[in-house]
Amino acid sequence: MSAFALSPENAAKFQALLERYPEKSSLMLPSLWMVQYQEGWISPEAMQFLAKKLECSAMDVYSVASFYTMFNLKPVGKVHIQLCKTLSCMLRGSGAMQAHIENRLGIKPGQTTNDGKFTFSLVECLGSCGTAPCMSYNDDYVENLTIETLDTLIDKELSCK
Ligand code: FES
Incomplete structure (x- = not known):
């Protein structure tokens, strides 16, 4: 060790x-x-x-x-996307957000992209049910999440060297 x-x-x-x-x-x-x-x-x-x-x-x-899921027990990518999978977010479209993240990044929950840029996790309620769907993007909360917001964030990160 x-x-x-x-x-x-x-x-x-x-x-x-x-x-x-x-x-x-x-x-x-x-x-x-x-x-x-x-x-x-x-x-x-x-x-x-x-x-x-x-x-x-x-x-x-x-x-x-x-x-606490906020602590990583294995290495994660530069960006850690933690999408809420609990009821309010589910009712407000987190399933579509999950499918879009998986499609854009080519990874499933619990996985990291080969370039080490993104890790994707599903987590329980982030305490922001009134602004569902919600995810954390490293230390930032992203509320009222949309496909457009996801694309903006992902594109911005992918354009970084
Ligand atoms: S159910 Fe998603 S933030 Fe509470």
């Missing part, structure tokens, strides 16, 4: 946070975000690293990281 380490900048941030929380496990979510922003995903090595730092077991870290 290869070693994981925070970047010097993140290590300093982590240390500063540690000093603010008497209970180290309270840092679980901020720590997981820090790792994900640094690496793009949470590797088993990173979980071991956090377990040591937070004085808990790697299973404790895994149980939190695996509970």
